[in-house]
Amino acid sequence: MPAPSKAAPPAISAILVHVGPGEDSAARLTASVALADDLQARLIGLGAEMVEPLLATPYSGVNTAEWVAAMAQQVEADLIAARTSFDHLAARVEREWREARDMPAHALALVARACDLIVVSAHPSRNYFHAADPAEVVMRSGRPVLVMPDQAKPLSGKRVLVAWKDTREARRALADALPFLHRAEQVLVLGVCNRDQQGAVQAQVEDVAAYLVGRGVSAQAQVSVAPEAGVVGELNSAADALGADLIVAGAYGQSRLREWAFGGVTRTLLDEPSRYLLISH
Structure with missing residues (x-):
């Protein structure tokens, strides 16, 4: 056979x-x-x-x-x-x-x-x-x-940051981003959390990076400790250090009377993008 x-x-x-x-x-x-x-x-x-x-x-x-x-x-x-x-x-x-x-x-x-x-x-x-x-x-x-983002050059996608949170939306975004991740030279899976969550989140991002490596993606895992208000800053700092022009993230939101109410991280990423965002819900 x-x-x-x-x-x-x-x-x-x-x-x-x-x-x-x-x-x-x-x-x-x-x-x-x-x-x-x-x-x-x-x-x-x-x-x-x-x-x-x-x-x-x-x-x-x-x-x-x-x-x-x-x-x-x-x-x-x-x-x-x-x-x-x-x-x-x-x-x-x-x-x-x-x-x-x-x-x-x-x-x-x-x-x-x-x-x-x-x-x-x-x-x-x-x-x-x-x-x-x-x-x-x-x-x-x-x-x-x-x-x-405003006044952006065409997307390179050579280096990509995956913003990880252990939710359905993040898993959906990861799957949707595979065509870009396969083409990237370097992918960083980053989890941002409080200090008491660091061990659990480290295990999560290592699982995700291993999954991507198994799919032929050059991926690494990293955890940053920061409060909820500092998540977007940590994502952008890590993307700057990586030289990434693309962040992959899940969108967390719900409808309220014909308007969309988002979590703070999703709303800030959409309102103040410093690079391309690949967003899935």
Whole structure:
């Protein structure tokens, strides 16, 4: 009986990115094209906007019908500009274009069925009728989300920090990140905890690093002692020391009346990213 062949490393075959007419969209698209080119993946560009509701009163002097018509025309013009930008900047990769007259985060969550990864900006320059809220995309899409920091270069991914917490979300993020971890030259699995948890967390991160080594990943384990308020600082300091431009983390949150309430670490990572984040929920 022949020996079973070794399984190929997990791959990313399709990347989804929201495309708009602005400069932050062009930077996000440029980074997504570079990533798709590097991974030999298909890039799905999604143009998605919707007309903002008009908060008008009988005394505002606004003609509602004319305003809605003008805003609808602007949405159509933005979608045309987004398609033009996509065709130009993504010309060198296999690509596909889609459009939706919808909230961008909702549209991305729906189209997520067709992709392995979604790319968003940490701080989109427009409101959520025209740009994707990264927290909403993370929580609704069911896909790993690559959050791009402001003014970032294309992702290198040679050195990666895995932020470990022994939860379902962290395990999901670890599995989703395997295509990146396989390609990395160095991976550090870091647990941050109180001093009385140090022994237990050391055993956890050593388990995770051993699992990754068994999957062909060059991984090491480390524990830092810090209070809850210092977790993000420890993660960023370790990433700086490693030279990592990517942090992998689970997203911990729940819905509260159509808004997402996150744990402190997740919220700080999303609000103040100093490098790329690969987030899964």
